[in-house]
Amino acid sequence: MKNTTPLNKVILYSILLFTVGCVSTQSIVTGTRRAPVDPAEVRLYSKEPDGAEEIALLNVGAGGTGQYGMNLALAELKKKAGGLGANGVVIVSNKIETHARGSMGTFLPAQGIWISDTSTQSETHVQAKAVYVKIQN
Numbered sequence: 001m002k003n004t005t006p007l008n009k010v011i012l013y014s015i016l017l018f019t020v021g022c023v024s025t026q027s028i029v030t031g032t033r034r035a036p037v038d039p040a041e042v043r044l045y046s047k048e049p050d051g052a053e054e055i056a057l058l059n060v061g062a063g064g065t066g067q068y069g070m071n072l073a074l075a076e077l078k079k080k081a082g083g084l085g086a087n088g089v090v091i092v093s094n095k096i097e098t099h100a101r102g103s104m105g106t107f108l109p110a111q112g113i114w115i116s117d118t119s120t121q122s123e124t125h126v127q128a129k130a131v132y133v134k135i136q137n
Contacts, residue, residue, distance in 0.1 A: 022063040023076045027084070027130070031055040034085025034132055039078040043133075045090045052131040055086045061123045065096050069124030077128050086130035094126045 031054045058080055062072035073094070081089045 023072055024061045025076050025080050026059045027080055028057045029055065029084065030057060031132075036085060037082040037087050039075070039082040041087060042078040042082045043088050044074065044078075045088055045131075048090045048129065048131065049088065049133050052088060052090070052133050054129055054131055055084050056081070056130040058089070058126075058128045058130055060126050060128075062126075063123055065122045065124060069096070069122070070094070070126075073124050073126040077126060077130075081128075081130035084130050086132055087135070088131045088133045090129040090131055092127040092129060094124065097123050097125060 033055060058077055060073045060076045060080075062069050062076060064072060074089075077089045
């Protein structure tokens, strides 16, 4: 970034932080919490395994779409599930939503026109169950 002051860099990085890669998670504990599990050890399932014990319902919204947004959401699901003591996450649904974030505009009095722009943000939403699956040796 040529001729960029430190303050401009801080502003730019702050904007990037709040618009790209943001993740929000909500959980409802429905079962018994267990000792935390390393997120790397949490497995993903498309259907609930036999004998799985439900620990919580999870809802994650991750900034971005496509594989990037899905990767953010899945990493957050594993982290949250592991923190609750779950060793598995059953994906219930996923979707991409686009929201209008607001309008900005400029009035040009000499031309008598209003120029406006509406910004949007897309998010990947994943709903899942955090479960504990007894590992058979």
